[in-house]
Amino acid sequence: MKIFDVAANREADKVTVERQGITYYELMERAGTEVFQWLKRNFPDKETLFHVICGQGNNGGDGLVVARLLYESKYRVVLDILEDAGKPTPDFTANLKRINKDGIKYNNKEIYQYTDGKLVVIDAIFGIGLSRDPEGSVKEMIEKINHSNAYVVSIDVPSGVFMDRKTNFAVHSDAVLTFQQPKLSFYLSDNYQYLKKVEILDIGLDRDFINSVETSYYLTDSFExxxxxxxxxxxxxxxxxxxxxxxxxxxxxxxxxxxxxxxxxxxxxxxxxxxxxxxxxxxxxxxxxxxxxxxxxxxxxxxxxxxxxxxxxxxxxxxxxxxxxxxxxxxxxxxxxxxxxxxxxxxxxxxxxxxxxxxxxxxxxxxxxxxxxxxxxxxxxxxxxxxxxxxxxxxxxxxxxxxxxxxxxxxxxxxxxxxxxxxxxxxxxxxxxxxxxxxxxxxxxxxxxxxxxxxxxxxxxxxxxxxxxxxxxxxxxxxxxxxxxxxxxxxxxxxxx
Known part of the structure; x- marks a missing residue:
């Protein structure tokens, strides 16, 4: 299986949108739905509390989709949006409007307590485009996640993990649900502390494009x-x-x-x-x-x-x-x-x-x-x-x-x-x-x-x-x-x- 760099991942999204005649917003919905389905399979107990923590980029937008779908399915959901984690992207903003329309509350101070028995934290703060180490209130939130004793699920990438250089500080994930293609950083010994398990979710990116991309990195799975x-x-x-x-x-x-x-x-x-x-x-x-x-x-x-x-x-x-x-x-x-x-x-x-x-x-x-x-x-x-x-x-x-x-x-x-x-x-x-x-x-x-x-x-x-x-x-x-x-x-x- 090919391992893509940041540029190839972004191009795969672009080509998929063009060839399948969909919008980036619809692709975000597709990605969030796959995460939601994984969560339903692995945490069917409706007493589980899902704490979804979002940045304001597209990774945060994926998180908003997940929060909404959990809420619509009558799961216990609390939502946190970190205003210091990037500038709002158009698709994040569109999903936030839908969150507001559905009346889903967020940024409630009580969600920081992490005292509920069955707790799953959904990390949707940063994605593959991170360019600098987390700092300030965002770093504080990641520290809280790492000391929460919750089961931590990261969407696409553990927030703080870089794709092309050494990581110094990041979310410690129990499961990383990454989209379509594996990421090189996931398999490096320097990053073992940040990832316990990686699952690759197929979000229907254009298969012809994936087959045509040249790369130097491959994951040897059963198929390979x-x-x-x-x-x-x-x-x-x-x-x-x-x-x-x-x-x-x-x-x-x-x-x-x-x-x-x-x-x-x-x-x-x-x-x-x-x-x-x-x-x-x-x-x-x-x-x-x-x-x-x-x-x-x-x-x-x-x-x-x-x-x-x-x-x-x-x-x-x-x-x-x-x-x-x-x-x-x-x-x-x-x-x-x-x-x-x-x-x-x-x-x-x-x-x-x-x-x-x-x-x-x-x-x-x-x-x-x-x-x-x-x-x-x-x-x-x-x-x-x-x-x-x-x-x-x-x-x-x-x-x-x-x-x-x-x-x-x-x-x-x-x-x-x-x-x-x-x-x-x-x-x-x-x-x-x-x-x-x-x-x-x-x-x-x-x-x-x-x-x-x-x-x-x-x-x-x-x-x-x-x-x-x-x-x-x-x-x-x-x-x-x-x-x-x-x-x-x-x-x-x-x-x-």
């Missing part, structure tokens, strides 16, 4: 993942499904190779070989009998030599950073020019020897967590700066970055794909090793590097989403991930037959 999915040929055999090689492990860290190898095979590749030190031979043969094993060195890898041609290689999990291992890795990079995934100690070794980045095959996939990414490309000022530096890094070295985080980003060819699946259950040791295995297994099956990265990240996250109701977040471990890969495939296939 399925577009990259390659079903298994019913007449295939293990030789056609690809042979993956996982290189890694050292004394005390053989588990990383086991996790990666098992995940690679569970992703669908036909054969899996592990390349690891001799201390891991019995471990891998016992823990994962489907894997073949090649050994080198006693407690760490000293050379990397094999006499077959794997379709893809994943290297780094548990590998360690012994000088002999580093030399073996360097020599391997000089020789090998085929699909490659690098993780963990492979990334750390590259960060110590940045000149080796020039040796990487085109479209090598690097899967760093935040500290590994920082070691590779340096620090950043905020999330927007981070994204620009990742784009520049990928362009310079012709690689694909899988920047692991609560919302993992896959960056390549000046594009940023933000993953929508997964949850905090994945914040556990070994989770990254399983991701390396999944992506390597997909590469071995013939997925392009970009598709393997984007689809692999989504598949990996989906395992935790499926497992969560059964395991809870705290008890979920990385060794469970391979067991849920099949269920994740099943869900992708079932949702998009």
């Amino acid at each position: 993942a399925h577009k990259r999915y390659i079903p298994v040929d019913p007449f295939t055999h293990k030789g056609k499904q690809g042979h993956a090689l996982i290189i890694g492990g050292s004394y005390g860290k053989i588990g990383a190779v086991c996790l990666a190898a098992k995940s690679a095979l569970k992703s669908g590749c036909g054969l899996i070989t592990t390349y690891l030190p001799k201390c891991g031979y019995v471990v891998i043969q016992t823990a994962f009998p489907e894997a073949m094993a090649i050994t080198d060195g006693d407690e760490h890898i000293t050379h990397i030599n094999f006499d077959f041609e794997p379709k893809a290689i994943g290297i780094g999990p548990g590998m360690g950073q012994h000088p002999e291992t580093q030399k073996a890795f360097h020599d391997f990079l000089i020789r090998y020019k085929h699909p490659l995934v690098i993780d963990a100690d492979g990334l750390n070794i590259l960060s110590y020897n940045k000149e080796w980045l020039e040796l990487l095959p085109v479209n090598t996939i690097l899967t760093p967590h935040p500290k590994e990414l920082e070691r590779l490309m340096g620090t950043w000022n905020d999330d927007f700066d981070k994204i620009e530096k990742m784009k520049a890094f990928c362009k310079k070295y012709h690689v694909i970055l899988v920047a692991k985080d609560a919302r993992t980003m896959v960056v390549y060819d000046n594009e940023v794909h933000i993953n929508a699946s997964g949850n905090a259950a994945l914040a556990t040791g070994g989770s990254g090793d399983t991701l390396t295995g999944i992506i390597t297994g997909l590469l071995a099956q013939g997925y392009t590097a970009a598709d393997a990265a984007v689809f692999g990240v989504y598949l990996h996250g989906l395992t935790a989403d499926i497992a969560l109701p059964q395991t809870g977040m705290q008890a979920f471990t990385a060794s469970m991930i391979p067991d849920y890969i099949g269920k994740a495939y099943h869900e992708i296939e079932a949702n998009h037959p």
Whole structure:
């Protein structure tokens, strides 16, 4: 799903009005109605008190529509209009006249008390056009919202969150009901405190325009993942499904190779070989009998030599950073020019020897967590700066970055794909090793590097989403991930037959 910037969002509104022969006022009514319907589904109890807080821009106009519809449906509604929150727009003014005509009272001092039992605050103060930090009475109101103990619903954007730069102060929303297309700011780690949940409401913006807009940002949801999915040929055999090689492990860290190898095979590749030190031979043969094993060195890898041609290689999990291992890795990079995934100690070794980045095959996939990414490309000022530096890094070295985080980003060819699946259950040791295995297994099956990265990240996250109701977040471990890969495939296939 495309992620639009402010200009594209505004143009989408303009084109929709022109092509559908409606007014901006009617489009505002449509947006407010969708919010109202969501509120009805989620808060059917008529004893719920809705406190709608509006600015005077178009976001406030959406809020006025919501307040009116709640009032007409006999919900308990109080309405507040902040006169310091922007200048009244024509459509806000038109909706305010309708509020006055219907006799809906607003700006009653008692609504600041927040003492009613079931309270939902509707934040409609600022939208996507915010250009400066909230201040004065508006800032005071946002502080009251954040300390209200109410369930907070923001219309389109949590008020105070900027679309194109770092946010310093904003509404803390329990649910953000955004219109038509997701916003980049929603998925940045700097903004996690402002958003617990995002729901995208379809307000019928012109589909042809949306399809034609060029953007660098995409949200990988179930639909986008399925577009990259390659079903298994019913007449295939293990030789056609690809042979993956996982290189890694050292004394005390053989588990990383086991996790990666098992995940690679569970992703669908036909054969899996592990390349690891001799201390891991019995471990891998016992823990994962489907894997073949090649050994080198006693407690760490000293050379990397094999006499077959794997379709893809994943290297780094548990590998360690012994000088002999580093030399073996360097020599391997000089020789090998085929699909490659690098993780963990492979990334750390590259960060110590940045000149080796020039040796990487085109479209090598690097899967760093935040500290590994920082070691590779340096620090950043905020999330927007981070994204620009990742784009520049990928362009310079012709690689694909899988920047692991609560919302993992896959960056390549000046594009940023933000993953929508997964949850905090994945914040556990070994989770990254399983991701390396999944992506390597997909590469071995013939997925392009970009598709393997984007689809692999989504598949990996989906395992935790499926497992969560059964395991809870705290008890979920990385060794469970391979067991849920099949269920994740099943869900992708079932949702998009």
